Amino acid sequence: MVRLREPLCQSCLETSVSGKVRGIKSAKLLQPRDHVALAFSGGCSSAALLLCVLPMRKDAATPRKERGKIEFDLSVIHIDESAAYGISPAAAAAHVAEVRALAAAAGAVHPAASVHVVPLADVFLPPHTPAPAPAPVPTTAPAQAPLRSDAAAADAAAAGAGPAATAAAAAAGDAAGLVARLGLGAGGAGAEPAAAQGRGSAAEGCRSGAEEGGRGGGGIAAGADPDVGSSGAAEREERLRALLQSVRDPTGREDLVRALRALLLGRSAAALGACCLLRGDTTSALAARVVADTAKGRGYALAGDIQLVDARGAGGGQPPLIYPMREVTAKEAAFVCLLRGLRPATLPAPPASCRSINLLAGEFIESVQANVPSTVFTVLRTATALQPFPFNAPEAMGRGGPPPAPSERPRRGAARKQAAAATVAEAEAGVAEVGGRAEAVAEAGAEAGAGAGADEVGSSGSSLGVGAGRGLVVPPLCMLCRAPLSGREREAIARAEAARAATVAAGVGEGEGEGEGEGEGGGGGGGGAGGGGSSVLLLVPSPDPAPAVGCGRARHGPGG
Amino acid sequence: MPPRGATCQHCKEARAVLSRPKTRENVCRECFFAAFEAEVHATITSHGLFKPGERVAVAASGGKDSTVLAHVMTTLNRRHNYGLDLLLLSIDEGISGYRDDSLETVKRNEAQYGIPLTVVSYKQLYGWTMDEIVAQIGNKSNCTFCGVFRRQALDRGAVLVGASKIATGHNADDVAETVLLNMLRGDVPRLGRCANISTGEDSCLPRVKPFKYAYEKEIVLYAYYKKLDYFSTECVYAPFAARGFARELIKDLEAARPLAIVDVVRSAEDFVFAAAAEERLPSPRSCDRCGYLTSQPVCKACVLLEGLNRGLPRLGVSRTRGRQGAPVLEVGEGEAGAGAGAGVGAVPRVAVAEPRAEPRAKEGGQQGGLRTEPGGAVATGAAT
Numbered sequence: 055m056v057r058l059r060e061p062l063c064q065s066c067l068e069t070s071v072s073g074k075v076r077g078i079k080s081a082k083l084l085q086p087r088d089h090v091a092l093a094f095s096g097g098c099s100s101a102a103l104l105l106c107v108l109p110m111r112k113d114a115a116t117p118r119k120e121r122g123k124i125e126f127d128l129s130v131i132h133i134d135e136s137a138a139y140g141i142s143p144a145a146a147a148a149h150v151a152e153v154r155a156l157a158a159a160a161g162a163v164h165p166a167a168s169v170h171v172v173p174l175a176d177v178f179l180p181p182h183t184p185a186p187a188p189a190p191v192p193t194t195a196p197a198q199a200p201l202r203s204d205a206a207a208a209d210a211a212a213a214g215a216g217p218a219a220t221a222a223a224a225a226a227g228d229a230a231g232l233v234a235r236l237g238l239g240a241g242g243a244g245a246e247p248a249a250a251q252g253r254g255s256a257a258e259g260c261r262s263g264a265e266e267g268g269r270g271g272g273g274i275a276a277g278a279d280p281d282v283g284s285s286g287a288a289e290r291e292e293r294l295r296a297l298l299q300s301v302r303d304p305t306g307r308e309d310l311v312r313a314l315r316a317l318l319l320g321r322s323a324a325a326l327g328a329c330c331l332l333r334g335d336t337t338s339a340l341a342a343r344v345v346a347d348t349a350k351g352r353g354y355a356l357a358g359d360i361q362l363v364d365a366r367g368a369g370g371g372q373p374p375l376i377y378p379m380r381e382v383t384a385k386e387a388a389f390v391c392l393l394r395g396l397r398p399a400t401l402p403a404p405p406a407s408c409r410s411i412n413l414l415a416g417e418f419i420e421s422v423q424a425n426v427p428s429t430v431f432t433v434l435r436t437a438t439a440l441q442p443f444p445f446n447a448p449e450a451m452g453r454g455g456p457p458p459a460p461s462e463r464p465r466r467g468a469a470r471k472q473a474a475a476a477t478v479a480e481a482e483a484g485v486a487e488v489g490g491r492a493e494a495v496a497e498a499g500a501e502a503g504a505g506a507g508a509d510e511v512g513s514s515g516s517s518l519g520v521g522a523g524r525g526l527v528v529p530p531l532c533m534l535c536r537a538p539l540s541g542r543e544r545e546a547i548a549r550a551e552a553a554r555a556a557t558v559a560a561g562v563g564e565g566e567g568e569g570e571g572e573g574e575g576g577g578g579g580g581g582g583a584g585g586g587g588s589s590v591l592l593l594v595p596s597p598d599p600a601p602a603v604g605c606g607r608a609r610h611g612p613g614g
Numbered sequence: 615m616p617p618r619g620a621t622c623q624h625c626k627e628a629r630a631v632l633s634r635p636k637t638r639e640n641v642c643r644e645c646f647f648a649a650f651e652a653e654v655h656a657t658i659t660s661h662g663l664f665k666p667g668e669r670v671a672v673a674a675s676g677g678k679d680s681t682v683l684a685h686v687m688t689t690l691n692r693r694h695n696y697g698l699d700l701l702l703l704s705i706d707e708g709i710s711g712y713r714d715d716s717l718e719t720v721k722r723n724e725a726q727y728g729i730p731l732t733v734v735s736y737k738q739l740y741g742w743t744m745d746e747i748v749a750q751i752g753n754k755s756n757c758t759f760c761g762v763f764r765r766q767a768l769d770r771g772a773v774l775v776g777a778s779k780i781a782t783g784h785n786a787d788d789v790a791e792t793v794l795l796n797m798l799r800g801d802v803p804r805l806g807r808c809a810n811i812s813t814g815e816d817s818c819l820p821r822v823k824p825f826k827y828a829y830e831k832e833i834v835l836y837a838y839y840k841k842l843d844y845f846s847t848e849c850v851y852a853p854f855a856a857r858g859f860a861r862e863l864i865k866d867l868e869a870a871r872p873l874a875i876v877d878v879v880r881s882a883e884d885f886v887f888a889a890a891a892e893e894r895l896p897s898p899r900s901c902d903r904c905g906y907l908t909s910q911p912v913c914k915a916c917v918l919l920e921g922l923n924r925g926l927p928r929l930g931v932s933r934t935r936g937r938q939g940a941p942v943l944e945v946g947e948g949e950a951g952a953g954a955g956a957g958v959g960a961v962p963r964v965a966v967a968e969p970r971a972e973p974r975a976k977e978g979g980q981q982g983g984l985r986t987e988p989g990g991a992v993a994t995g996a997a998t
Contacts, residue, residue, distance in 0.1 A: 152675070305870060305871055345794070347881070348793065348794075348881040349867050349871075349874045349877055349878050350795070350877055351881050351884075352881060353881025355883065356883075414866050421859075422798060436801075436802055436805065439802045440886060443886070
């Protein structure tokens with residue numbers, strides 16, 4: 055009884071849900087010989103997505119074409135966030151085992167699909183991408199430590215101990231070859247050290263961000279980074295925990311986790327060589343997202359987050375995202391799993407005392423939906439009336455659609471090398487700059503890193519966009535949450551840069567200047583805090599000296 | 615509440631008595647007043663809401679928003695020399711136990727601020743009070759009727775007193791709730807307009823919302839600490855409103871993050887609608903019956919009124935098309951009423967000139983001008 059008054063039998067329900075997911079095949083978003091990654095959280099939606107995607111795959115057993123099936127490789131990626139929630143290692147391991155079991159029960163076993171579990175703390179690894187071998191890690195050994203795709207080669211190189219090395223050693227041999235083949239070694243990494251710095255300084259608001267950036271830049275060349283390796287894993291997890299705890303605002307913390315997760319998913323998928331990443335967000339999730347984003351001041355960027363295709367990561371070497379479950383409600387997905395006897399594996403929810411905006415939005419949508427079953431569709435349709443961004447067009451994926459005009463676009467291989475060279479040059483120039491900026495940021499004690507980083511990416515983003523050669527121009531994106539920056543935000547950043555260049559030392563003075571310079575009717579006269587949510591918080595000193603972080607765009611009140 | 619003995623974070627001298635809902639700063643009374651007024655002033659100047667010499671009708675219901683608006687407007691007008699000619703305009707919907715009391719408050723405000731007051735009632739304009747309407751249609755969709763009628767009543771009243779602008783007390787919470795409601799309803803055209811600080815600039819009677827970024831809680835605190843006289847009961851018919859859902863969410867969001875309310879408003883300002891959606895927006899024209907500004911052949915008030923008078927309470931609410939998709943009211947119908955007296959259905963073509971014709975003739979001194987209707991084709995409910 056997924057809709058209020060229509061009883062459906064299991065096969066009709068499954069047909070209707072998988073029919074919608076199959077739409078991506080008919081829209082030519084999925085093509086033969088693709089390598090597809092699927093983001094698997096262990097919840098109902100991603101499990102239902104997996105259930106629908108697997109049957110679309112042609113088994114290589116016969117060379118004959120099978121009706122309605124496509125040959126593609128499927129990698130299922132799970133980001134293990136248990137460290138972020140302070141769960142005991144035993145419970146965390148149990149959770150990972152549950153997730154693997156669920157994936158297996160859904161049918162994601164060799165050779166149909168490979169399952170990869172990546173801990174969230176791996177987001178701190180320099181993203182030079184020694185990928186694990188395409189041969190999947192057997193899912194029947196739950197006791198095995200999670201495969202750290204990035205750490206694999208370095209592990210083997212450093213002869214690190216730990217169970218990861220066993221699997222890694224086998225993979226390491228292939229890794230070098232893979233790296234060479236993908237050409238992602240230096241190029242893909244070039245864009246990211248800036249990211250690491252930007253995020254480091256934004257989140258921690260302290261000088262170590264600048265150091266990390268330097269190290270990250272050096273780590274690519276040297277490869278003898280002490281951070282990598284199984285001892286490094288514990289250190290990374292500790293660092294992740296410290297980072298998250300430094301964020302006092304519950305919503306900001308959740309958003310930070312979400313951003314890190316997205317970044318790591320994209321990188322892992324790219325490391326595996328996937329050409330697209332499927333996400334299981336349902337209509338309900340997207341409707342809640344619309345409400346939550348509105349409440350965070352993301353009205354400008356909202357349009358880009360709820361479309362079928364999201365290719366904004368193209369500049370950073372990340373595969374485009376596809377949302378095949380976009381027109382399936384959470385209830386339908388839950389029923390599909392229930393009827394197949396699959397139980398979702400989810401982490402325990404955080405305590406109810408910190409109700410974040412995301413949680414409130416989800417509850418709101420649920421409660422209205424209970425009375426009016428069309429709510430989620432209406433909300434999504436309304437949001438779809440907003441103008442999408444160029445990176446939402448299916449053509450932005452580089453496949454399907456009309457062929458690009460030959461005069462404008464260089465061949466793909468050449469373009470990628472070009473992009474790689476461009477990013478390395480940019481990043482190197484950027485390293486020194488951002489390092490210097492990070493210190494000035496630390497003075498002011500606000501999340502200026504996001505602003506500075508965003509500005510950097512802004513310039514490199516556009517050059518990357520053009521350089522990528524598919525004709526996709528990616529607008530300047532926020533460093534952390536990847537939201538396109540609105541005109542107002544870009545102006546604010548430019549003004550802040552000018553102001554900072556003019557008066558380097560006086561953090562407070564600049565703050566005042568910023569506040570008035572904003573000139574927004576939203577009580578700009580009230581000083582920092584009154585200035586309205588969606589301006590980039592650059593140098594306005596908040597009354598409370600503790601850094602309140604999340605995305606650079608929303609401003610948090612002092613105190614939690 | 616600020617901790618005991620805390621000092622004001624603005625002036626650093628006086629004791630902090632309250633924690634500002636918008637920013638959670640601990641401030642003393644004077645600094646709070648100063649901050650609140652400064653923010654409203656900034657809103658007014660940065661958006662260029664007023665021009666010197668304008669006659670501005672402040673929509674006054676006697677509630678906290680409009681009382682504080684009247685007070686702040688008077689204060690700022692004097693302090694910053696806006697050069698505005700302020701008037702109070704009040705609407706009597708005919709809700710007993712609610713509106714009659716609040717009107718008393720507005721009359722006191724008139725004396726307190728020295729601003730002339732005009733009252734316009736639904737009974738005079740349309741021939742129906744809200745109580746009578748609810749008796750007819752039941753408890754659902756009351757707000758639809760009241761809202762549509764009030765909008766017209768405000769416009770007609772403003773024209774009557776010769777104002778060229780209306781200032782309403784809509785605060786940030788109101789705008790945020792409206793944004794959420796429009797999203798839930800899928801009302802794209804309204805969603806694009808509802809966060810505008812000034813609506814109807816191209817008509818001769820624009821409306822502005824000086825309190826667009828002011829929090830409801832701050833307005834209440836302002837009124838409390840300034841000991842302003844206002845009427846604080848909610849409308850008798852309010853519990854049945856859909857807005858209640860959105861309101862609860864807004865309150866929860868505010869608790870989670872104080873700036874969330876302003877963020878909702880800013881998001882709505884930042885929405886960029888696709889060109890295809892834009893094309894479907896209706897273009898303004900005037901109602902064939904009463905001449906009021908509308909996007910349809912016949913304005914909503916006329917449609918609703920027709921429904922009331924014909925005993926079809928859902929007309930214009932859930933029944934928006936007649937048989938076989940024909941428009942619900944034929945244009946010709948109302949014309950007969952303008953002649954010899956019968957047409958109770960139409961909004962009467964009274965001496966209150968339509969907003970389009972510049973009614974400079976009807977200036978000042980005409981308190982309750984509607985009561986002095988010339989003879990002729992004026993139909994009121996009393997005629998039936």
